[in-house]
Amino acid sequence: MADHAGVSIATASRVLHGSAGRSVGPELRRRVEESAAALSYVSNAPAQALARARTSVVGLIVHDVADPYFGAIATGVMRAARAHDLMVMVAATFRSPRLELEYLVRLRTQRARAVLLAGSGFTDPAFVAELGRQLAGFTAEGGRVACVGDHGVAADTVTPDNRAGAALALDHLWRLGHRRIGVLAGPGELISVRERLAGVRDALRVRGAGLDPADLAAGDFSREGGRAATLELFHRRPDLTALLALNDGMAAGALAALRSELGRSVPGDVSVVGFDDLPYAQDLHPALSTVRLPLERTGERAMELILDEAVGPLRTESLPVELVARASTGPA
Amino acid sequence: MADHAGVSIATASRVLHGSAGRSVGPELRRRVEESAAALSYVSNAPAQALARARTSVVGLIVHDVADPYFGAIATGVMRAARAHDLMVMVAATFRSPRLELEYLVRLRTQRARAVLLAGSGFTDPAFVAELGRQLAGFTAEGGRVACVGDHGVAADTVTPDNRAGAALALDHLWRLGHRRIGVLAGPGELISVRERLAGVRDALRVRGAGLDPADLAAGDFSREGGRAATLELFHRRPDLTALLALNDGMAAGALAALRSELGRSVPGDVSVVGFDDLPYAQDLHPALSTVRLPLERTGERAMELILDEAVGPLRTESLPVELVARASTGPA
DNA sequence: CTGTTAGCGCGTTCAT
DNA sequence: ATGAACGCGCTAACAG
Numbered sequence: 001m002a003d004h005a006g007v008s009i010a011t012a013s014r015v016l017h018g019s020a021g022r023s024v025g026p027e028l029r030r031r032v033e034e035s036a037a038a039l040s041y042v043s044n045a046p047a048q049a050l051a052r053a054r055t056s057v058v059g060l061i062v063h064d065v066a067d068p069y070f071g072a073i074a075t076g077v078m079r080a081a082r083a084h085d086l087m088v089m090v091a092a093t094f095r096s097p098r099l100e101l102e103y104l105v106r107l108r109t110q111r112a113r114a115v116l117l118a119g120s121g122f123t124d125p126a127f128v129a130e131l132g133r134q135l136a137g138f139t140a141e142g143g144r145v146a147c148v149g150d151h152g153v154a155a156d157t158v159t160p161d162n163r164a165g166a167a168l169a170l171d172h173l174w175r176l177g178h179r180r181i182g183v184l185a186g187p188g189e190l191i192s193v194r195e196r197l198a199g200v201r202d203a204l205r206v207r208g209a210g211l212d213p214a215d216l217a218a219g220d221f222s223r224e225g226g227r228a229a230t231l232e233l234f235h236r237r238p239d240l241t242a243l244l245a246l247n248d249g250m251a252a253g254a255l256a257a258l259r260s261e262l263g264r265s266v267p268g269d270v271s272v273v274g275f276d277d278l279p280y281a282q283d284l285h286p287a288l289s290t291v292r293l294p295l296e297r298t299g300e301r302a303m304e305l306i307l308d309e310a311v312g313p314l315r316t317e318s319l320p321v322e323l324v325a326r327a328s329t330g331p332a
Numbered sequence: 333m334a335d336h337a338g339v340s341i342a343t344a345s346r347v348l349h350g351s352a353g354r355s356v357g358p359e360l361r362r363r364v365e366e367s368a369a370a371l372s373y374v375s376n377a378p379a380q381a382l383a384r385a386r387t388s389v390v391g392l393i394v395h396d397v398a399d400p401y402f403g404a405i406a407t408g409v410m411r412a413a414r415a416h417d418l419m420v421m422v423a424a425t426f427r428s429p430r431l432e433l434e435y436l437v438r439l440r441t442q443r444a445r446a447v448l449l450a451g452s453g454f455t456d457p458a459f460v461a462e463l464g465r466q467l468a469g470f471t472a473e474g475g476r477v478a479c480v481g482d483h484g485v486a487a488d489t490v491t492p493d494n495r496a497g498a499a500l501a502l503d504h505l506w507r508l509g510h511r512r513i514g515v516l517a518g519p520g521e522l523i524s525v526r527e528r529l530a531g532v533r534d535a536l537r538v539r540g541a542g543l544d545p546a547d548l549a550a551g552d553f554s555r556e557g558g559r560a561a562t563l564e565l566f567h568r569r570p571d572l573t574a575l576l577a578l579n580d581g582m583a584a585g586a587l588a589a590l591r592s593e594l595g596r597s598v599p600g601d602v603s604v605v606g607f608d609d610l611p612y613a614q615d616l617h618p619a620l621s622t623v624r625l626p627l628e629r630t631g632e633r634a635m636e637l638i639l640d641e642a643v644g645p646l647r648t649e650s651l652p653v654e655l656v657a658r659a660s661t662g663p664a
Numbered sequence: 665c666t667g668t669t670a671g672c673g674c675g676t677t678c679a680t
Numbered sequence: 681a682t683g684a685a686c687g688c689g690c691t692a693a694c695a696g
Contacts, residue, residue: 007682007683008682008683008684009673009674009675009683010674010675010676010682010683010684011681011682011683012674013673013674013675013676014675014681014682017674017675023681024681024682025681025682028681028682040469042437042440042441043441043673043674044382044441044443044672044673044674045378045441045442045443046377046378046379046381046382046387046442046443046672046673046674047378047382047672047673047674047675047688048673048674048675049378049674049688050376050378050379050382050672050673050674050675050687050688050689050690051673051674051675051676051687051688052674052675052676052688053688055378057421057442064407065397065403065406065407065410066400066403066404066406066407066611067403068398068400068403071397071398071399071400071403072398074397074398074422074424075396075397075398075424078397078422078423078424082424082431087421087423087438087442088421088422088423089389089419089420089421089422090406090410090420090421090422091410091419091420092406092407092410092414099414105374106419108374109374109375109376109377110377110378110389110419111376111377111378137372137374223611223615252612252615255615256615279398279555280584280612280615283555283584283587283588283612283615283616283617284615284616284617285615285616285617285618339666339667340666340667340668341667341689341690342666342667342668342669342690342691342692343665343666343667345689345690345691345692346665346666349690349691355665355666356665356666357665357666360665360666375689375690376688376689376690378688378689378690379672379688379689379690379691380689380690380691381672381690382671382672382673382674382688382689382690382691383671383672383689383690383691383692384672384690384691384692385672385691
């Protein structure tokens with residue numbers, strides 16, 4: 001490439017990646033650009049990475065790429081990445097903590113400039129400790145880290161306000177007159193589940209009430225999990241007038257169970273409120289009342305934190321959420 | 333790292349990445365492994381890439397990471413990648429052909445081992461030509477390419493059988509007695525739209541019928557596109573008894589328009605059949621009859637083709653699809 | 665079985 | 681403004 005243009009490789013490098021001794025004469029610049037085009041030359045990123053000790057790759061670790069929740073986050077991340085000329089390596093852990101650690105190591109070997117931990121963290125102390133260790137190793141090598149949602153580690157974090165959102169959902173039901181409210185919770189080892197449960201308890205406490213363990217059923221954060229938890233709950237508490245699901249997937253399962261197995265009408269017999277406001281929420285039947293999370297914005301913001309080289313104390317941003325009242329909730 | 337273990341870097345390389353002169357004595361091996369652990373050493377992928385002239389990264393180009401259609405494909409790709417110890421770089425083009433080309437170049441500079449073009453291709457000849465040129469450059473450098481769905485370029489491709497699927501959908505309606513069937517089509521520049529339309533025409537021809545242009549409305553491949561196209565169609569043809577949407581997103585929009593704006597019951601007044609069988613299809617109201625595509629499998633298979641170094645003629649695999657009859661279709 | 669040596673392609677001094 | 685030369689961390693021959 002350099003010879004084809006009849007210049008030194010240093011000069012070629014300067015015009016193609018414009019750094020160091022920046023200025024190159026117009027004549028040589030032209031020749032280099034022509035040769036590059038003629039040879040359809042593209043630079044070699046691994047070589048650049050080696051020489052510069054820095055890549056333009058960021059890693060994004062999610063539980064499941066097919067989950068619309070992560071799809072929304074990823075969209076924000078991709079948008080920000082594009083704005084900064086970064087490429088995104090996506091790793092799907094399929095909800096395995098072990099895989100999460102493994103991918104973190106691989107992202108380290110890739111010398112990713114940064115990694116984004118999306119999805120909720122796990123509460124297991126042993127896991128969190130090991131995660132912290134890996135992250136420390138990564139940052140020691142100059143990598144940046146940010147979390148979407150609390151992961152229990154010392155890293156910049158941006159998270160939708162889970163706790164306030166859950167309180168919003170409970171308040172919504174309470175104002176409609178509901179007093180016998182069942183809660184469909186996700187896996188207890190997820191930090192986000194704990195935060196959302198705490199929000200429910202906050203709101204209950206303000207009302208002078210509490211959360212009876214019998215009114216709570218946990219399950220997978222999925223349609224099936226929601227279905228099973230709903231059946232379990234109504235078996236124990238046939239007189240529930242409302243259901244608060246800790247995510248939209250579980251709410252979808254609840255609606256299905258209520259209609260097919262339980263024969264209850266929504267919102268006539270039972271009101272249902274979800275959490276996340278995924279795109280399909282409006283198409284459920286009835287259209288789901290839920291808590292809207294600024295997921296894209298969250299992903300985008302996390303990328304911005306990562307790119308902001310400012311050194312300082314850990315930053316934690318909590319993004320505001322809102323309740324979207326649709327047709328699945330009504331007066332008690 | 334090598335000195336810490338008191339061995340040559342070649343030996344260290346051998347035990348850590350076991351290549352070339354494979355065998356290393358147990359004693360040295362132990363020392364290397366211990367040092368690696370002590371120093372929490374991780375290899376440098378860019379350096380390896382430079383030396384080996386080959387990375388363990390594959391690129392996946394999609395239109396939109398939030399679209400469940402691509403989520404399903406990506407899941408299959410990720411699963412296969414994991415099985416082969418590959419990392420996946422995901423590029424979202426946001427449906428811009430220009431961006432698709434740009435990301436292809438960037439994947440070239442990354443020296444990705446392979447790239448997967450997912451999502452439907454565009455029909456624009458100028459774009460296809462340029463795409464072909466870039467792809468040729470990429471393969472000339474040793475990169476592999478595979479397409480998920482026809483992209484009009486000379487590359488291995490694996491695709492769900494769009495044409496047969498559309499015929500299946502039309503047959504389903506026809507057998508239920510529908511004769512006035514409206515078709516909700518996506519953007520005409522998408523190859524998949526053309527294939528699906530061809531399938532509809534195939535099935536119609538077999539029945540001795542044809543597709544009246546007035547029975548067809550095109551729109552965005554989205555909920556909103558489906559809604560608008562449905563309104564347009566019923567404005568022209570108020571007597572339609574069935575709607576065939578070329579993807580589930582449009583079908584969701586059709587259901588909404590039918591219920592809210594048009595006041596028609598489904599399937600009482602109008603039957604609706606979709607295409608793709610995305611996860612939310614069963615939760616629409618009424619549950620959507622649709623054509624199920626083996627999307628995960630398609631993504632997985634595309635990765636397998638890419639990894640299979642066999643040189644030979646271009647391979648094209650068409651994966652079978654099936655009709656899933658649910659509640660949105662009924663007798664005319 | 666193990667060490668030595670020569671690049672891989674590029675960024676970066678340091679001269680010129 | 682330009683070129684020569686070194687090194688980034690690693691793999692791949694080649695010698696022992």
